[in-house]
Amino acid sequence: xxxxxxxxxxxxxxxxxxxxxxxxxxxxxxxxxxxxxxxxxxxxxxxxxxxxxxxxxxxxxxxxxxxxxxxxxxxxxxxxxxxxxxxxxxxxxxxxxxxxxxxxxxxxxxxxxxxxxxxxxxxxxxxxxxxxxxxxxxxxxxxxxxxxxxxxxxxxxxxxxxxxxxxxxxxxxxxxxxxxxxxxxxxxxxxxxxxxxxxxxxxxxxxxxxxxxxxxxxxxxxxxxxxxxxxxxxxxxxxxxxxxxxxxxxxxxxxxxxxxxxxxxxxxxxxxxxxxxxxxxxxxxxxxxxxxxxxxxxxxxxxxxxxxxxxxxxxxxxxxxxxxxxxxxxxxxxxxxxxxxxxxxxxxxxxxxxxxxxxxxxxxxxxxxxxxxxxxxxxxxxxxxxxxxxxxxxxxxxxxxxxxxxxxxxxxxxxxxxxxxxxxxxxxxxxxxxxxxxxxxxxxxxxxxxxxxxxxxxxxxxxxxxxxxxxxxxxxxxxxxxxxxxxxxxxxxxxxxxxxxxxxxxxxxxxxxxxxxxxxxxxxxxxxxxxxxxxxxxxxxxxxxxxxxxxxxxxxxxxxxxxxxxxxxxxxxxxxxxxxxxxxxxxxxxxxxxxxxxxxxxxxxxxxxx
Amino acid sequence: xxxxxxxxxxxxxxxxxxxxxxxxxxxxxxxxxxxxxxxxxxxxxxxxxxxxxxxxxxxxxxxxxxxxxxxxxxxxxxxxxxxxxxxxxxxxxxxxxxxxxxxxxxxxxxxxxxxxxxxxxxxxxxxxxxxxxxxxxxxxxxxxxxxxxxxxxxxxxxxxxxxxxxxxxxxxxxxxxxxxxxxxxxxxxxxxxxxxxxxxxxxxxxxxxxxxxxxxxxxxxxxxxxxxxxxxxxxx
Numbered sequence: 001x002x003x004x005x006x007x008x009x010x011x012x013x014x015x016x017x018x019x020x021x022x023x024x025x026x027x028x029x030x031x032x033x034x035x036x037x038x039x040x041x042x043x044x045x046x047x048x049x050x051x052x053x054x055x056x057x058x059x060x061x062x063x064x065x066x067x068x069x070x071x072x073x074x075x076x077x078x079x080x081x082x083x084x085x086x087x088x089x090x091x092x093x094x095x096x097x098x099x100x101x102x103x104x105x106x107x108x109x110x111x112x113x114x115x116x117x118x119x120x121x122x123x124x125x126x127x128x129x130x131x132x133x134x135x136x137x138x139x140x141x142x143x144x145x146x147x148x149x150x151x152x153x154x155x156x157x158x159x160x161x162x163x164x165x166x167x168x169x170x171x172x173x174x175x176x177x178x179x180x181x182x183x184x185x186x187x188x189x190x191x192x193x194x195x196x197x198x199x200x201x202x203x204x205x206x207x208x209x210x211x212x213x214x215x216x217x218x219x220x221x222x223x224x225x226x227x228x229x230x231x232x233x234x235x236x237x238x239x240x241x242x243x244x245x246x247x248x249x250x251x252x253x254x255x256x257x258x259x260x261x262x263x264x265x266x267x268x269x270x271x272x273x274x275x276x277x278x279x280x281x282x283x284x285x286x287x288x289x290x291x292x293x294x295x296x297x298x299x300x301x302x303x304x305x306x307x308x309x310x311x312x313x314x315x316x317x318x319x320x321x322x323x324x325x326x327x328x329x330x331x332x333x334x335x336x337x338x339x340x341x342x343x344x345x346x347x348x349x350x351x352x353x354x355x356x357x358x359x360x361x362x363x364x365x366x367x368x369x370x371x372x373x374x375x376x377x378x379x380x381x382x383x384x385x386x387x388x389x390x391x392x393x394x395x396x397x398x399x400x401x402x403x404x405x406x407x408x409x410x411x412x413x414x415x416x417x418x419x420x421x422x423x424x425x426x427x428x429x430x431x432x433x434x435x436x437x438x439x440x441x442x443x444x445x446x447x448x449x450x451x452x453x454x455x456x457x458x459x460x461x462x463x464x465x466x467x468x469x470x471x472x473x474x475x476x477x478x479x480x481x482x483x484x485x486x487x488x489x490x491x492x493x494x495x496x497x498x499x500x501x502x503x504x505x506x507x508x509x510x511x512x513x514x515x516x517x518x519x520x521x522x523x524x525x526x527x528x529x530x531x532x533x534x535x536x537x538x539x540x541x542x543x544x545x546x547x548x549x550x551x552x553x554x555x556x557x558x559x560x561x562x563x564x565x566x567x568x569x570x571x572x573x574x575x576x577x578x579x580x581x582x583x584x585x586x587x588x589x590x591x592x593x594x595x596x597x598x599x600x601x602x603x604x605x606x607x608x609x610x
Numbered sequence: 611x612x613x614x615x616x617x618x619x620x621x622x623x624x625x626x627x628x629x630x631x632x633x634x635x636x637x638x639x640x641x642x643x644x645x646x647x648x649x650x651x652x653x654x655x656x657x658x659x660x661x662x663x664x665x666x667x668x669x670x671x672x673x674x675x676x677x678x679x680x681x682x683x684x685x686x687x688x689x690x691x692x693x694x695x696x697x698x699x700x701x702x703x704x705x706x707x708x709x710x711x712x713x714x715x716x717x718x719x720x721x722x723x724x725x726x727x728x729x730x731x732x733x734x735x736x737x738x739x740x741x742x743x744x745x746x747x748x749x750x751x752x753x754x755x756x757x758x759x760x761x762x763x764x765x766x767x768x769x770x771x772x773x774x775x776x777x778x779x780x781x782x783x784x785x786x787x788x789x790x791x792x793x794x795x796x797x798x799x800x801x802x803x804x805x806x807x808x809x810x811x812x813x814x815x816x817x818x819x820x821x822x823x824x825x826x827x828x829x830x831x832x833x834x835x836x837x838x839x840x841x842x843x844x845x846x
Binding site: 027028029030031032050051052053236239240308309310311312350352353355356359360364365367368369370371372374375376377378379380381383384388391394395396397398399400401402403404405406407413414415416417418419420425432433435436439440443446447449452453454455456458459461465466516517518519520 | 638727748831
């Protein structure tokens, strides 16, 4: 969620710490920040609000409360205008329990106009377009307090009656906003079903509850009288309808994560205040339908419970400092804290949640690193041992290990909606191994291998279920069998090699050597052989040295001695060189030149290049 | 001729996996394995990942066609559940600690640092006094063994439905902070779902990916090469 630094500043009397400090504080005590962007005099953070805090933190207020706790800064008291009581004709009827609360308020004779500069600026900072003062006020409040708001044009309603009900199957609604449909830019119309909750007048739907408004009661420049909706809808059903209709609005994002119906009260005060400030008008009494008031949650937790789970020894005072920073009301009862959970903190359900609050506010850097003091007996798993055994046997026999993809273009088990065109799970390892064999055979000179021998140990998937298999092969063919079967033969093999198969006998020593991976060139390689007759007393190393010194810097492998034989007091050495560039495809001519240079150097010693 | 040609070369991930297993078994962890094709109970429900909740969207899941309730596991945490269920049924009492390395799947576009298949290393330790400080101790020990003594560990707040508190941890390696994975204290509901008394027992779980460790350890540019069956990858 985009959060503006200057918007946050409005919550505090004191000057906020620099944006870098704020960012660091949020990262180590609350959320990840994906991006920080400078916009004129403002800084905009893109904050990745965690799913369990989407109840209360998808708003500037939510983030301001986090900052207040992290930096121990007091949030300003905000007073909203209180309006004189004024009777209203507005009627609200909730017909389905998917609506948890509905507050409506009429404002007559408002002046719809362009938004003031400050409002446009704020919305612009977080990437929102300005429409008019009334729509902008509702939008602003959502990003400020986290509660979606909708405004209807009262005069476009059949009567001053709002009904929250299930849609009638086949009922249609024309949605606000322009979308690209095919080649046309037009508003979208959707068909509703009876599980979808709508806000309706006596004739038909005005909005899909919590998701999107319809064009019927749209607030436009000619609007005089409005109804402000501040409501709460069931998170699961809102999400289902939104998913089905494929509408993801900022309102949906808040409702689907569940927000407290208690929030409505404050937001109705705030939005009325703002609408009046921007457009004037006569504000009538609020109608509030709230069938089942949310109960005040209380959670008890002891100092010992928290310290035991953290492995720490924080004092009572330190814990109390956390409750105060988070603005929790609490009492100490029989040595336990009894905490009144703020309504908006739906994520806090039990003492374990308070452990997190303590440590994240005090700081995870205050946790020590302690190895556990219990003695446990480690055990090796049978399947894992068999894999280990099989791997060692195959490595010992000169097979190298590969890992290939589980996904294939055919098989018996298919995955739904894959992001890739390979939708099936492999039914064998052999197919992948065959491809790997082909690839590696082409690269054999580069790998310096006379023969490519490879294996894979992995899971295959058939109709009846999954199974761990082993496959190994070379140019003569590929064999594949179940791990269990293979392990039997491996055991016999390894019995002769003391300890090799024991996992206990192989430590991580291979990991402790400093080794750096070398990425290979993506250009083709060229392999060349050179053979030379030299007197019998000349060692191969001497010849190798001359070749090496003259073969240039494109050599990626070799010179490698692959053949030698003696004849009539002379000895023939044959070497292989593999050339490859990281920048371009080498030409035969380039390599011919190199080989000529090497030959010439060898001939200078009066050796005969064959 | 070249002696090295005689013995086959291990896949670098196998080297990392075996080392990890050794380090954890030395600390008393038991090695366990679990299925890659899993039911939603073990992959989600028992792990306190609510149905119809955005939290399930966090992990792009592969569902299986024609097999309702089956998924490719999105993490190795299913092994925790299977182990604890069996453990509780057998009538044994904690402490226990397990380690499980295995392949997991996410339905997402691949790039240099993401693959649809990847390895995770799952750790779980439950006892009467197993704490978050122990989690920090064990993780720090593991990464120091693998990457060297100059490796530092830090925690940041995070969210996974199966742990509370939940953290993400980073390592300093060669002077830079690198995000490694998630961990936390096992959520009491998860313990209860498996039949373990959450009032008496507590403990930690962690599940970082192994590819990232391999990439850091060997300074690799791209993880996709790991699954191409290309022997040029087996350099060690």
